[in-house]
Amino acid sequence: MKPIRVAVAGANGRMGREVVKMLVQDETFEFVRGISRTQGGKDVGESIGLGSLGVTFSDSLESALLENRPDVLVDFTIPAAVKRHAEIALEMGVRPVVGTTGLAEGEIAELARLSEERRVGAVIAPNFAIGAVLMMMFAARAAKYFPHVEIIEMHHDRKLDAPSGTSLKTAEMIARNRPEIRQGHPEEKETLEGARGGYRHGFRIHSIRLPGMVAHQEVIFGGPGQTLTLRHDSIHRESFMPGVKLAIQKVMNLDRLVYGLEHLLEE
Numbered sequence: 001m002k003p004i005r006v007a008v009a010g011a012n013g014r015m016g017r018e019v020v021k022m023l024v025q026d027e028t029f030e031f032v033r034g035i036s037r038t039q040g041g042k043d044v045g046e047s048i049g050l051g052s053l054g055v056t057f058s059d060s061l062e063s064a065l066l067e068n069r070p071d072v073l074v075d076f077t078i079p080a081a082v083k084r085h086a087e088i089a090l091e092m093g094v095r096p097v098v099g100t101t102g103l104a105e106g107e108i109a110e111l112a113r114l115s116e117e118r119r120v121g122a123v124i125a126p127n128f129a130i131g132a133v134l135m136m137m138f139a140a141r142a143a144k145y146f147p148h149v150e151i152i153e154m155h156h157d158r159k160l161d162a163p164s165g166t167s168l169k170t171a172e173m174i175a176r177n178r179p180e181i182r183q184g185h186p187e188e189k190e191t192l193e194g195a196r197g198g199y200r201h202g203f204r205i206h207s208i209r210l211p212g213m214v215a216h217q218e219v220i221f222g223g224p225g226q227t228l229t230l231r232h233d234s235i236h237r238e239s240f241m242p243g244v245k246l247a248i249q250k251v252m253n254l255d256r257l258v259y260g261l262e263h264l265l266e267e
């Protein structure tokens with residue numbers, strides 16, 4: 001079997017580095033190009049401490065895709081860049097696997113339309129850690145029995161978007177199984193702005209940003225006389241790699257966009 005040719009946008013970032021490390025250790029993949037903003041021409045491996053890989057960075061996504069013709073583009077960049085990256089890839093027949101968060105619902109819908117139009121598969125997953133995906137699935141299930149719920153997401157303090165993509169996806173999955181009820185006291189008033197968190201689908205999401213953290217989330221359900229807490233912790237970015245690997249493999253056989261790794265897991 002020919003290896004799957006993969007380019008990585010954001011290959012010099014925290015997640016990008018981990019993805020490159022995973023790709024070069026697995027012979028079913030061929031890492032063909034890194035895309036950066038400022039590292040053009042440099043050897044990716046040397047820049048990220050893996051030693052020479054003989055694969056360079058390009059500062060232009062279009063040139064990288066034209067020159068290297070990857071099967072898949074993995075994107076771990078920034079909210080401001082990801083939509084255009086995915087569009088460029090789809091237009092050039094390259095399957096995007098997107099981990100970058102911060103895409104609005106409407107932007108995901110536009111990418112889904114483009115993917116279907118071009119019949120080029122795509123995966124957008126706000127969280128590639130299988131444990132986090134299970135937590136979201138369990139939360140959706142619990143919401144049938146416990147409609148009162150709040151989410152607390154905790155991340156490192158270099159994160160650009162709040163709330164996290166994971167918490168928004170969790171909220172969306174919970175909302176499908178729960179009527180939109182009013183939670184808390186009907187006359188509740190915030191005496192400190194933001195104290196009750198952000199409101200989404202009828203409940204609250206709270207974001208914590210601190211050094212020392214990686215990615216953590218609690219979904220807390222409350223009912224008469226009991227609470228149920230679901231918690232997931234990514235304590236290292238290697239936690240995301242089995243999911244990235246799965247998405248790269250599965251996207252090869254898709255002809256539309258899949259939003260969420262839960263749709264790619266075996267029953």
Ligand SMILES: NC(=O)C1=CN([C@@H]2O[C@H](COP(=O)(O)OP(=O)(O)OC[C@H]3O[C@@H](n4cnc5c(N)ncnc54)[C@H](O)[C@@H]3O)[C@@H](O)[C@H]2O)C=CC1
Nearest residue numbers: 010012013014015035036076077081099100101126127128
């Ligand atoms: N889906 C998932 O499982 C996960 C998603 N993330 C998301 O991935 C994204 C990246 O996270 P980190 O790696 O921690 O961030 P980071 O800041 O360490 O890396 C981002 C990299 O993208 C590069 N970049 C920015 N604009 C670019 C452009 N136009 N072209 C090419 N490269 C560009 C930056 O120079 C940087 O090296 C974030 O949105 C984060 O929320 C992070 C962890 C897991």
Ligand SMILES: O=C(O)C1=N[C@H](C(=O)O)C[C@H](O)C1
Nearest residue numbers: 101126127159164165166215
């Ligand atoms: O920025 C991060 O680090 C992470 N971002 C994703 C999110 O917004 O949910 C996934 C994970 O939580 C790590």
